[in-house]
Every structure is written in structure tokens, then in C-alpha cells.
Amino acid sequence: xxxxxxxxxxxxxxxxxxxxxxxxxxxxxxxxxxxxxxxxxxxxxxxxxxxxxxxxxxxxxxxxxxxxxxxxxxxxxxxxxxxxxxxxxxxxxxxxxxxxxxxxxxxxxxxxxxxxxxxxxxxxxxxxxxxxxxxxxxxxxxxxxxxxxxxxxxxxxxxxxxxxxxxxxxxxxxxxxxxxxxxxxxxxxxxxxxxxxxxxxxxxxxxxxxxxxxxxxxxxxxxxxxxxxxxxxxxxxxxxxxxxxxxxxxxxxxxxxxxxxxxxxxxxxxxxxxxxxxxxxxxxxxxxxxxxxxxxxxxxxxxxxxxxxxxxxxxxxxxxxxxxxxxxxxxxxxxxxxxxxxxxxxxxxxxxxxxxxxxxxxxxxxxxxxxxxxxxxxxxxxxxxxxxxxxxxxxxxxxxxxxxxxxxxxxxxxxxxxxxxxxx
Numbered sequence: 001x002x003x004x005x006x007x008x009x010x011x012x013x014x015x016x017x018x019x020x021x022x023x024x025x026x027x028x029x030x031x032x033x034x035x036x037x038x039x040x041x042x043x044x045x046x047x048x049x050x051x052x053x054x055x056x057x058x059x060x061x062x063x064x065x066x067x068x069x070x071x072x073x074x075x076x077x078x079x080x081x082x083x084x085x086x087x088x089x090x091x092x093x094x095x096x097x098x099x100x101x102x103x104x105x106x107x108x109x110x111x112x113x114x115x116x117x118x119x120x121x122x123x124x125x126x127x128x129x130x131x132x133x134x135x136x137x138x139x140x141x142x143x144x145x146x147x148x149x150x151x152x153x154x155x156x157x158x159x160x161x162x163x164x165x166x167x168x169x170x171x172x173x174x175x176x177x178x179x180x181x182x183x184x185x186x187x188x189x190x191x192x193x194x195x196x197x198x199x200x201x202x203x204x205x206x207x208x209x210x211x212x213x214x215x216x217x218x219x220x221x222x223x224x225x226x227x228x229x230x231x232x233x234x235x236x237x238x239x240x241x242x243x244x245x246x247x248x249x250x251x252x253x254x255x256x257x258x259x260x261x262x263x264x265x266x267x268x269x270x271x272x273x274x275x276x277x278x279x280x281x282x283x284x285x286x287x288x289x290x291x292x293x294x295x296x297x298x299x300x301x302x303x304x305x306x307x308x309x310x311x312x313x314x315x316x317x318x319x320x321x322x323x324x325x326x327x328x329x330x331x332x333x334x335x336x337x338x339x340x341x342x343x344x345x346x347x348x349x350x351x352x353x354x355x356x357x358x359x360x361x362x363x364x365x366x367x368x369x370x371x372x373x374x375x376x377x378x379x380x381x382x383x384x385x386x387x388x389x390x391x392x393x394x395x396x397x398x399x400x401x402x403x404x405x406x407x408x409x410x411x412x413x414x415x416x417x418x419x420x421x422x423x424x
Contacts, residue, residue: 026164028221028307029283030329034120036163036219038280039328049115049161051385052123054141058385059123061116062398063088065101066123066139069385069400076400079123079143100143103127105135117162119192124167128157136167138192150190150197163219164256165192168202170215170226185214187226187254202254203261208233209248220280223307224254225264227275244272244292251275253308264309276300279325281332282357283307286315286325297321331356331407354407363407 026034033055040051050061058069059079065088066079078087078101085099096104103114103125113128123139134157136150152171160169167190175182187203202224205211209230216227230248231238238246251264251274264275269289276290281304288302299320305312322339325332332355340350354363386401 026222028223030220030280031164033118034164035221036161037118038218038220039326049117050387052116052118054118054123055121056141059116059118060385060387060400061103061114061125062387064096064104064114065099066103066116066125066143067101068143069402074402079139081142081144100139100146103137115160119162120165124162124192126157126160126167126169129155136190149192159215159217161217161219162192163224166190166256167192168217168219168224170217172214183211185211187214187217203252205230218278218280220285221283221307222256224256225251225278226254227251247292249274249292251278255308262308266303266305267312277324279327279332280329281325281327285309286327286332287312288319290321331362 030038037052040053052059056068060067060069060076067076068079069076078099080087080099080101082098082100086095087099087101090096090099090102096102105127115126115128117124117126121141123141125137125139127135127137129135129152132154134152134155135148137146138149139146154175155171155173158170158172160167162168169188169190171186171188173184175184185205186201188199189202190197190199203226205214205228209228209232211228211230213229214226216225218225228248228250231243232246232248234246236242252261253264254261264278264287266275266287266289269275270291272293273289273291275287277286277288279286285305285307286302287305287309288300290300291298299318301317302315302319302325303312304315319334320336320339323334323336324338325334327333334353334355335351337350337352350366352365353361354365356362384403386403387398388401389398
């Protein structure tokens with residue numbers, strides 16, 4: 001019996017060592033199917049995870065349901081394999097959770113903001129928990145299986161991502177101390193392959209900071225990035241005139257393999273500046289800063305650096321404040337979409353400049369569709385998907401526009417000739 005136990009313990013240790021070695025063997029670049037899909041994230045001010053690319057196709061989160069896009073038939077299908085299910089046509093709230101595509105709990109009441117992500121053969125959905133509980137679900141790609149794999153109590157999971165089988169998330173918790181409610185913020189991690197599901201701490205802000213926001217997570221290769229906006233202790237009232245003296249606005253990079261955190265800083269950043277954009281490009285990092293003491297007409301310089309922020313070099317100079325970069329891993333895009341006001345007379349001046357890895361401008365195009373891109377644009381790789389609604393509160397119809405990219409062929413021509421409308 002002792003020999004059997006020793007043998008089993010040896011096997012378990014060997015498995016753990018192999019798992020550790022495999023994780024360290026992953027390259028410091030983008031790994032398809034395993035890594036955080038930065039090219040599917042929408043830009044702008046709000047954190048959203050509404051689409052993800054799986055091994056079988058594209059998955060879209062709309063309302064309380066996950067849908068699969070069948071590219072062959074240009075159809076949007078609820079991700080449920082039950083033949084006797086009404087899916088999103090169900091009117092009985094007690095039966096909502098019967099549908100595998102539905103992300104509502106059994107009581108039919110969503111507790112918070114939903115998001116989806118794909119990693120190594122499974123879809124994951126996180127319900128952020130506005131009612132004090134947050135839930136993490138694992139869903140099979142064919143919709144045949146859905147299971148709750150983790151639950152948090154008395155907290156909010158504000159922002160999160162899944163990268164290389166690990167969930168990284170920003171946890172906001174509350175506890176009663178001496179009759180007062182104490183708020184805490186931290187960045188935590190949870191291995192999705194660990195059967196014990198024990199979370200561990202990545203970053204805890206200093207207790208003397210008044211945290212406003214801890215979030216904006218991104219990941220690439222062996223690095224995790226996040227921002228914190230807070231205020232240092234002040235003996236005077238913080239106003240619009242003096243807030244820069246106490247503002248704590250920083251971006252950090254976490255070395256996943258070495259468990260080290262450092263501040264990410266572009267060259268020559270003044271005390272009133274903050275890191276305003278991070279873009280992954282050609283296995284490196286594009287970064288720039290903005291000055292809180294300047295107006296929106298000031299331009300900025302972009303630098304290219306290693307993924308940990310080291311060895312920065314000038315990439316492009318004098319980029320207008322409202323112009324932003326985005327990348328799909330193949331091309332780099334520069335767009336002014338943030339500067340164009342929806343519905344304005346100048347709405348047709350939205351432009352996208354496209355660069356290759358030799359930094360050559362190979363295309364410029366303008367969208368002619370009136371559908372908004374909601375920030376920069378969800379780029380995808382071979383195609384980009386844009387969700388839209390009717391805009392009429394009495395008309396629940398919605399759909400997806402897919403643009404099959406043909407970069408290098410437009411030369412300023414409209415892109416809508418290759419857009420496929422997939423109504424729902």
C-alpha cells in the first residue's frame with residue numbers, strides 16, 4: 001500500500017512539473033486559442049467582452065444569450081443544442097435557464113454585467129455580481145454543456161480577462177470594520193485548470209490610496225497590464241484646481257513567469273501625464289502618454305518598446321490627440337473615429353490608415369455605413385464584426401455586420417461593398 005501511495009504521489013508530482021514546464025515553454029508572443037484576444041476588444045471608455053473567436057467560429061454575446069455565427073449560412077444561432085428549447089423566444093422566466101445559451105441564473109435575474117471569453121476549447125462567461133454575488137461559467141463550444149465553476153460572495157468583479165488558462169480580474173470587496181464599511185480593491189488570478197480553484201493576489205494598492213478605478217486589463221505573451229486611478233492622502237479638499245497634486249494615475253506591467261510588477265513609463269513623461277494607450281504590435285508594445293494639463297488639440301508621440309516597456313524607441317511623432325492605433329496582429333491601424341461625433345455633418349470623414357510590419361502605409365479607407373464602430377474597432381483577423389440594434393425601443397431586432405477585409409485593395413474606396421449583413 002505504501003508503495004502504491006508513493007507511486008501515485010510521484011505521478012502527481014510529475015504531472016505538476018510537466019504542467020509548469022509547459023506554461024514556461026509558451027513563447028512571449030500571441031498564441032492562438034490560448035491567449036487573451038486583444039484584437040476582439042472594443043476601444044473606448046467602457047470595458048466590454050462581447051465577442052470571442054473559438055475554434056469553430058465567432059461567438060457573440062447579446063443581451064442574456066450567447067450566439068454562434070455560422071459563416072457558411074450567414075446566420076446567428078443561439079448556442080444551445082437542445083431540440084425542445086425555445087432559446088431566446090422563451091417567455092416563461094422560470095424556463096430561461098433551461099437554455100444552454102442563456103446566461104441568466106435559475107431565478108431569471110442577472111446579477112451584473114456579462115462578458116464572454118474563449119480559451120483552449122471552452123467558452124467562459126463571467127457575471128460581475130452587482131447583487132453581491134459573481135459567477136464564472138464554463139460552456140462547451142457546441143453549447144451542449146454549461147457549468148458554474150466558481151462563485152464570489154460580497155464583491156464585484158469589475159473587469160477581467162482570460163489568458164493562458166488563467167482568469168485575471170479586478171475585485172472590489174466590502175467589509176464592515178468598527179461600524180463603517182471599508183472598501184478594498186485588488187488584482188487577483190485564478191487558474192482555470194486547478195481543481196481546487198484557489199485565487200491568488202497579483203496586486204494590492206497601498207491602503208492610504210483612495211482608489212477610483214483599478215482595471216483596463218490587457219495581456220500579451222507573458223505579461224499582464226492594468227491601470228490604477230487613485231488619490232493620495234490630502235490635508236485639504238481636493239478640487240479641480242489642485243487635484244493633479246494628489247492624483248495617482250499609473251499603468252503597471254506584471255511579469256507572469258517571474259511574478260514581478262513594474263510601472264510602465266514612456267520616455268520624458270511629466271508628472272501631469274499618464275499612459276493613455278497600449279497597443280500590441282509585432283510582438284512589441286506601442287505606448288503613448290497624454291497630459292492632463294493640456295487641451296485636446298495637443299499631439300503626442302508614440303514609442304515602440306519591448307513587452308515589459310524596456311528599450312523604448314520613437315515610433316511616430318505628432319499624432320493628433322484623438323487619433324488612436326489598433327492592431328489585429330497582421331496590420332496596424334490609425335483612425336480618427338474618436339474625434340468624429342455621431343450624427344454630425346462631418347461623420348463621413350472617419351478614416352482608417354493601414355500600415356504593414358515594415359511601417360509602410362499600404363491603404364486608407366473610409367466606412368460609408370452609418371453603423372458606429374464603438375470606439376476603435378473590433379478588428380478580428382480575417383474579418384471584423386460589428387453589432388447593431390434597430391435603435392427603436394419598440395423594435396428588438398438586431399444583427400451583425402461582417403466586413404471581410406481586403407487590405408491593400410481599397411486605396412481610399414468605401415469598404416461597405418464587402419460587408420455582409422446578418423440580421424437577427
